[in-house]
Amino acid sequence: MATFIEKTNNSETLxxxxxxxxxxxxxxxxxxxxxxGEFPISEANSDWVNIYHHKAKNWQAIACPPILEFNHGxxxxxxxxxxxxxxVNFLISELKQKADSNRACLSLMDMDxxxxxxxNPIPSFMLMQVSMSDDNSQLSxxxxxxALEVSEFLKINIAENCLVVDKxxxxxxxxxxxxxxxxxxxxxxxxxxxxxxxxxxxxxxxQIDIATKVSSLNKKWIKEMLINKKxxxxxxxxxxGLTALIEAMKSYNKxxxxxxxxxxxxxxxxxxxxxxxxFNLEKSKTSHSTNAKIIYGRIKSNLESVIHIL
Numbered sequence: 001m002a003t004f005i006e007k008t009n010n011s012e013t014l015x016x017x018x019x020x021x022x023x024x025x026x027x028x029x030x031x032x033x034x035x036x037g038e039f040p041i042s043e044a045n046s047d048w049v050n051i052y053h054h055k056a057k058n059w060q061a062i063a064c065p066p067i068l069e070f071n072h073g074x075x076x077x078x079x080x081x082x083x084x085x086x087x088v089n090f091l092i093s094e095l096k097q098k099a100d101s102n103r104a105c106l107s108l109m110d111m112d113x114x115x116x117x118x119x120n121p122i123p124s125f126m127l128m129q130v131s132m133s134d135d136n137s138q139l140s141x142x143x144x145x146x147a148l149e150v151s152e153f154l155k156i157n158i159a160e161n162c163l164v165v166d167k168x169x170x171x172x173x174x175x176x177x178x179x180x181x182x183x184x185x186x187x188x189x190x191x192x193x194x195x196x197x198x199x200x201x202x203x204x205x206x207q208i209d210i211a212t213k214v215s216s217l218n219k220k221w222i223k224e225m226l227i228n229k230k231x232x233x234x235x236x237x238x239x240x241g242l243t244a245l246i247e248a249m250k251s252y253n254k255x256x257x258x259x260x261x262x263x264x265x266x267x268x269x270x271x272x273x274x275x276x277x278x279f280n281l282e283k284s285k286t287s288h289s290t291n292a293k294i295i296y297g298r299i300k301s302n303l304e305s306v307i308h309i310l
Contacts, residue, residue, distance in 0.1 A: 003030050007037025014039065014158055014181075015048040018150075025150045025190040029288065033148070033188035038180040041169060044162040055196070056159035062086070066204055069197045069238070072125050072160070075108040088164055091130055092171040099132040121197065121236060124148060125157065128164070136172050139165060139179040147287070148185035149235075152194045157183065189288070193233045200229040202241030207248075210241065214248035217260070223310045230303040236283060237276045237299070246270060265306055272302045 005021050017035055024030060043049070062080065064071040076087035085093065087106045094104040106128040114122065127144040141161055148154055161181055169176040202210070202225040213221045225241065246269050249261040275295050282292040 002032040002034050005033065005035045007039075012037065013046065013048065014043060014162075015046070018154060018158065021150050021154065021188065022190060025188050030188045031186070033185045034182065036180070036182040038178055040178055041165070041174075041176050044165040044169070044179065049159050049162050052155045052159035053163065055156045056163050059156060059160055060088075060163060067198050069121055069199060069236075070123075072108060072123055075113075075123055076106050088167050091128075091164070092168055095130065095132050095168065096171075099134055099136065101131065104131060105129045124153075125160075128161075130164070130168065132172075132176075136175040137177045139168060139176050140182075141165060141179060142182045142184070145183065145185045147187045147189070148183075149191050149194045149196070150188050151190050151192060153196045154183075154188075156196060191233055191235075193231060195232040195234045197235070198232075199238055200232050200234070200241060201225055202229055202245065203238040205241060205244070207244045210244045211248040211251070214245065214261075215252050215255075219310050223307055226303050226307050226310075230300050230307065233296075236280055237296075239273060239276045239280075242269060242273050242276065246273065262309065265309055268302050268306050268309075272299050272306075275299045275302070 003024065005017055005024065007017060014037075017037060021033065021035060025033075058065045058068060059072045060076065061071060061073045062077045064074050080086055083090075091104050091106065094101045107126070108123045109126055124145045124147045125143065126146055129142045131140045132138065141164065143157070143161055145157065148157065158181075161183070165176075165179050165181075205225075222245070225245075229241065246266060249266050249269075253259055253261055253266075275298055279292055279295045279299065282289050282295060286292075
């Protein structure tokens with residue numbers, strides 16, 4: 001059975017629809033959630049949507065920005081070199097040839113990619129299809145997500161859809177007056193402070209830069225990095241920064257022949273790293289695990305302990 005969150009009056013905005021979805025998913029995980037509504041073209045560039053444009057552009061960039069674990073653009077434009085066209089430009093080309101085309105689609109995944117990725121990250125955004133009215137005044141856009149985090153990620157996903165609407169409108173000399181948007185999520189769920197697959201600051205640092213901060217005894221910087229790591233909620237926890245930090249602290253202590261970085265700090269960070277591995281293993285077995293939540297709670301608690309000591 002599907003759960004519909006549908007625009008109910010002319011004044012209802014994408015922001016209001018998002019708020020209704022959050023209220024629904026805060027109570028429980030929802031299977032087959034469908035957001036749908038028709039909007040004036042101005043809604044694609046509303047103040048609320050524009051807040052998330054920057055992040056949406058990062059997700060649609062051809063080259064994945066360093067701050068993201070991966071992005072949608074690398075899948076949408078996977079065959080750009082082979083066919084000499086971007087995914088969105090393909091949509092535009094298809095619509096110009098045939099407004100009601102059944103092939104104006106972006107497909108981000110194929111079975112080979114799904115099977116070979118095992119439990120490594122893959123896009124939840126699977127498919128987009130667009131069509132236009134004969135007079136080019138109305139655009140229809142439908143997107144399917146296998147799973148959708150609604151607290152933070154849905155805002156970005158809505159902005160991504162609006163970016164596509166805007167690019168198509170520009171290609172048709174701003175003839176589009178209205179657009180209908182339908183987002184279908186196989187599973188929709190709410191995660192507070194979800195990272196949206198943005199890396200924690202410490203995980204974007206080079207190993208040598210972390211070592212430099214450690215050897216200069218920049219505990220303020222280390223503390224800020226750990227606070228940021230603690231405050232994010234990751235679906236699969238990146239362990240690169242923590243691994244480099246522990247190695248740098250051990251190396252510096254060994255070099256100075258003193259326990260400059262207290263044993264309790266390193267030992268607690270090693271507990272965190274062990275739990276990170278346990279968490280990722282648990283998540284490889286089930287997407288919504290009570291045990292994983294317990295482990296994550298322990299990770300955040302131990303990071304808080306290290307922050308307090310620093």
